[in-house]
Amino acid sequence: MIKGKFPIDKFKKIETPFYYYDVALLNETLNLVEQESSKYGFMVHYAVKANANPKILKLIAERGFGADCVSGNEVQAAIDAGFPASKIVFAGVGKTDREINLALDHNIFCFNVESIPELEVLNELAKSKGKIASIELRINPNVDAHTHHYITTGLNENKFGFSMDDLKSVIEMTRSMTNIELIGLHFHIGSQITDLNAFETLCAKINELQDEVESWGIYLKNINVGGGLGINYEHPNHIPIPDFESYFRLFSKHLKLRAGQHLHCEPGRSIVAQCGSLITKVTYVKKGGTKQFAIVDAGMTDLIRPALYEAYHRIENISSQGEIEKYDVVGPICESSDVFNKDVELNSTQRGDLLAIRSAGAYGEIMASRYNLRRLPIGYLSTEI
Numbered sequence: 001m002i003k004g005k006f007p008i009d010k011f012k013k014i015e016t017p018f019y020y021y022d023v024a025l026l027n028e029t030l031n032l033v034e035q036e037s038s039k040y041g042f043m044v045h046y047a048v049k050a051n052a053n054p055k056i057l058k059l060i061a062e063r064g065f066g067a068d069c070v071s072g073n074e075v076q077a078a079i080d081a082g083f084p085a086s087k088i089v090f091a092g093v094g095k096t097d098r099e100i101n102l103a104l105d106h107n108i109f110c111f112n113v114e115s116i117p118e119l120e121v122l123n124e125l126a127k128s129k130g131k132i133a134s135i136e137l138r139i140n141p142n143v144d145a146h147t148h149h150y151i152t153t154g155l156n157e158n159k160f161g162f163s164m165d166d167l168k169s170v171i172e173m174t175r176s177m178t179n180i181e182l183i184g185l186h187f188h189i190g191s192q193i194t195d196l197n198a199f200e201t202l203c204a205k206i207n208e209l210q211d212e213v214e215s216w217g218i219y220l221k222n223i224n225v226g227g228g229l230g231i232n233y234e235h236p237n238h239i240p241i242p243d244f245e246s247y248f249r250l251f252s253k254h255l256k257l258r259a260g261q262h263l264h265c266e267p268g269r270s271i272v273a274q275c276g277s278l279i280t281k282v283t284y285v286k287k288g289g290t291k292q293f294a295i296v297d298a299g300m301t302d303l304i305r306p307a308l309y310e311a312y313h314r315i316e317n318i319s320s321q322g323e324i325e326k327y328d329v330v331g332p333i334c335e336s337s338d339v340f341n342k343d344v345e346l347n348s349t350q351r352g353d354l355l356a357i358r359s360a361g362a363y364g365e366i367m368a369s370r371y372n373l374r375r376l377p378i379g380y381l382s383t384e385i
């Protein structure tokens, strides 16, 4: 069984469960993103919600990327980590006055606005500060991302954004608002998208929409295509970095940008997922009638993706070279859904072995909870242990 490379001797000194981030892989991923996006002059805003560990944020900010935030605290965390406010975008359907004021005070690049009442509140709050808020309108393009229904966001029935039919009246409304400047359109169709055709469909919709908007005599400086590029959860060792080359090429080929128009994107998962693993210790091996369970010290409170959306994570026993056997890998939480996976092929497993739950760098540590009064997992960089 091919496994990831882990500093097991160092792991033995750290209290489990914990997140381990391979900085070399993160850097390699960031190198590729930089190389491929800069070919076309595309602007990358890392989606902070995927992983907001301050050490990870700092590594990404140092490379000159922007940030995509979905709460006031994320805006603050991005600023604290060194992302320039001039590269911060702020999306979300329920931005509160406090969050809007914080973002206005920092003079962020742009608000991605999702509704008319939000537009009105933003205009008022900007007016009382004597500022002009730059905005992109988030459009719901009704594109099916062919991903899990909890993480598809671009269909008409979702709560996000404006429908295409309302665009003209909303644009007219923004023009009558004194403290709003419309600088672009924003799209985000879902997450863990592995079929690039969904992005091609998105490009076609944007092209149509741009023609229409232009026929109204309106010029937009920016097109923001959101995030959503998927990773390979089955083969983290063989495919540790997503195909950013094809991803960026697709937009350059299929999206008809106007002269001087900038393309922005907001990758989250595709940047941080593969560099992270949840390291957990086997507390007990329990033999049932037909099954055996590896009961580990990590649970759904540390990594909720399997319980929340039946997500698959590859699991490796990094302490054992024994014969392959099958185990249900389960956590200690008092919930039946606290199962990382069933019938997992692991090298013969004993109490005390360390397991690596792979591809856990995105929507892992950040979604941890204290249910059952558990300790929140700590995240360690490979360079600091």
Ligand SMILES: *Cc1c(COP(=O)(O)O)cnc(C)c1O
Binding pocket: 047, 049, 050, 068, 070, 091, 188, 190, 191, 192, 226, 227, 228, 229, 266, 267, 268, 269, 270, 362
């Ligand atoms: C979640 C989110 C992203 C990032 O999505 P990934 O699938 O992690 O790339 C980007 N933009 C917006 C608006 C989001 O809500």
